[in-house]
Amino acid sequence: MNNTNSTPRYANIPIAWGLALALLSTSVGCTSFAHHSHPSDPLLDVPRELEMTTHPEYRVAAPDILLIEAVNNIRPPGSTLQAGDQILVQIARGLPLEPDVEQETSPLEYQAAVEFEQAFKTINAIYLVGANGAVDLGPYYGAYEVAGRTVDEAQQLVQQALKDRFGLREPQVTLILPDVAGKQAINGEHLVRPDGTVSLGVYGSVYVAGMTLEEIKSLIEAHLSRYIHQPELYVDVLSYNSKTFYVVMDGGGYGERVVRLPCTGNETVLDAIAQVQGLSEVSSRDIWVVRPAPAGTQCAQVLDVHWSEIVAEGITTTNYQILPGDRIYVEADRMISVDNALAKLISPVERVLGVVLLGTRTVQQIDNPNSNNGFGF
The missing domain is CATH 3.10.560.10 (Outer membrane lipoprotein wza domain like)
Structure with a gap:
């Protein structure tokens, strides 16, 4: 069946392209590309390469990272013993050796009994303060509650207990704390938290935001003086994150x-x-x-x-x-900015025209199924 439509194929396409170009010209004409205007002459009083200036004294803020190193980390003299501590205990004039075997009857058994008693009655070793807060000096002397007492107080406690329990007249007791380090080492990196504080572990937190390094050093040393004997610190900024x-x-x-x-x-x-x-x-x-x-x-x-x-x-x-x-x-x-702006304007129009052409071709194919509707020109 012949096509009786007298309208040329795709006659509407030039009209559509004309409308699109008119729209583009109108849009581009109204589009302005703003450019920041500023003085072109350089300012001579501004720091620059070869004429740099030093910044004001640095003040710490979140989220800077501080490096804190403790020169010493020693317990204060009045610190108390606690579970887990190791103490050196020495006792002189303690319990006498009293073997229950006669030397004349059995010399070998007598010698063994003496050595056995010497092993447990001679106190000159390091003992652990147990979880119950007591230090156990063996089967002969027993245990003594020392947690929560200073070294001097614990020493007097053991000495008095030897007199009361065993009737010893002048026992000599020495207690020494070999490891005098503080509860926790604070050396290392310390992040300034959003609230402006740094954590010192078991020693709590200190507010440092807005302070200089010297002020932070003095503040932390004063804070640690309650836990460490004469603390001395080195403080520096490891990472300048706030500036x-x-x-x-x-x-x-x-x-x-x-x-x-x-x-x-x-x-x-x-x-x-x-x-x-x-x-x-x-x-x-x-x-x-x-x-x-x-x-x-x-x-x-x-x-x-x-x-x-x-x-x-x-x-x-x-x-x-x-x-x-x-x-x-x-x-x-x-x-490039102009090209990108034009691309943004043209791309939607191209999509619309593509859909129009596709729809037109589909309608013509339906109306004239036997006609040649290819795009060959």
Whole structure:
């Protein structure tokens, strides 16, 4: 059956393309690509490469990591014994040797009995304070409750008990604490927590946010003096996590990539770009540094960066020193931004036209199943 429709095949396609192009021209005409304007002359009083300045005295904040080393970790003289402690006990003029075998009757048995009693009545060894708080000196002397007492108090307790239990007149007892180390070593890395404190293990926590290293050292030493004899510490910053700056890479219409980097004091613009693996494929050489301004301020300090001078000519005028909180903005290439903007506008139209063409062809195929509706021209 012949097609009686006098309208040329795909006659509506040029009209659709004309409408699409008119729409695009109108849209592109209304689209503006904003560019940040800022002074092009460098500020001469700003720190830069070869003319760096030192930062103010560092004040710790979360989430810095501190390195704390204790020069000594000795218990204070008044500390008490506790379960698990090991103490050296020595007793002189203690229980006499009283073997129950006559030497004349059986010399060998007598000698064995003497050696047996010597092994248990001679007290000159290290003993463990048990879980029950007592130190057990063997079958002859028995156990003595020493936990919660100082070494001197425990020594007097054992000495008096020997007099009361066994009737010894002048026993001499010596108790020595061989291991005088504190309960827990505090050497190592200590994270400043979100609440501004650092943990010292069993010795509790200390608030350090906003303090200098010298202030932290004095504060922790005063805190540990209750647990350690004359504590002396070395405190330093192991990881500067609280002082940072940012590198913002414009994606040319497809977002912005923000990289957060620690500020240790000597970074310049060139160092910052090097830490993000250089400029990306879409980056231009239009770069500037923005210094943070207080709330309510309508004007920010913007430092223009002459990238070509820095990398190709070694001119350090705009290779500014980076300070905490700085933002280094790298703008995308304008042609790439325009191309991406056009792609965003054209892509939906292309999809709509594709659907229209597909629908038109499907309808014609249904109306004229025997006609040749291929796309050959």
